[in-house]
Amino acid sequence: MNVSAQEFVRSRPAGRNPSAIGALAGGLAAEGRATVHDLVTFRDPRWTVLTLAQIAASTADAETSLQTFHRCPTCVETGISRFVVGRRPDAHKYVIAGIVEIGIEAVAAHYLRNQGAIRKWYWRYIWTLPQSLSLYEHTRADFHNIGLRLTCDPTGLKCF
Numbered sequence: 001m002n003v004s005a006q007e008f009v010r011s012r013p014a015g016r017n018p019s020a021i022g023a024l025a026g027g028l029a030a031e032g033r034a035t036v037h038d039l040v041t042f043r044d045p046r047w048t049v050l051t052l053a054q055i056a057a058s059t060a061d062a063e064t065s066l067q068t069f070h071r072c073p074t075c076v077e078t079g080i081s082r083f084v085v086g087r088r089p090d091a092h093k094y095v096i097a098g099i100v101e102i103g104i105e106a107v108a109a110h111y112l113r114n115q116g117a118i119r120k121w122y123w124r125y126i127w128t129l130p131q132s133l134s135l136y137e138h139t140r141a142d143f144h145n146i147g148l149r150l151t152c153d154p155t156g157l158k159c160f
Contacts, residue, residue: 047109058098058138061138066094079141
């Protein structure tokens with residue numbers, strides 16, 4: 001055997017991985033690509049239907065909110081969404097917030113669906129939680145906006 005004393009491998013200190021941020025960004029990008037690919041090719045029908053239902057519910061919520069703001073100049077956005085889109089948002093704020101929200105939740109659900117422990121009975125349904133909660137909240141807000149019966153004074157400044 002030919003062994004040389006010059007073969008030295010330097011060890012890294014614990015907790016210092018210089019490529020950890022790069023690995024995380026690469027993993028998110030790969031999962032995002034896989035998510036878009038599965039959505040476009042309709043590879044996983046249950047996940048795709050849930051994603052399309054979430055898109056439809058958030059679009060209906062944004063549309064009914066904008067119609068309410070058009071009818072009532074004194075109405076404002078309530079709930080946690082006002083911190084994201086503002087008190088009287090325009091359509092472009094709803095579009096940007098919807099793309100970010102649906103994108104994050106779709107990637108999270110896709111990751112949970114494909115990376116989960118299949119043998120666990122509860123894991124088979126956990127992947128639906130990110131999108132199902134959003135779907136419920138947007139549907140509830142949509143029906144709330146539709147159910148508003150606003151009457152305004154003749155000047156249109158006060159609605160009740």
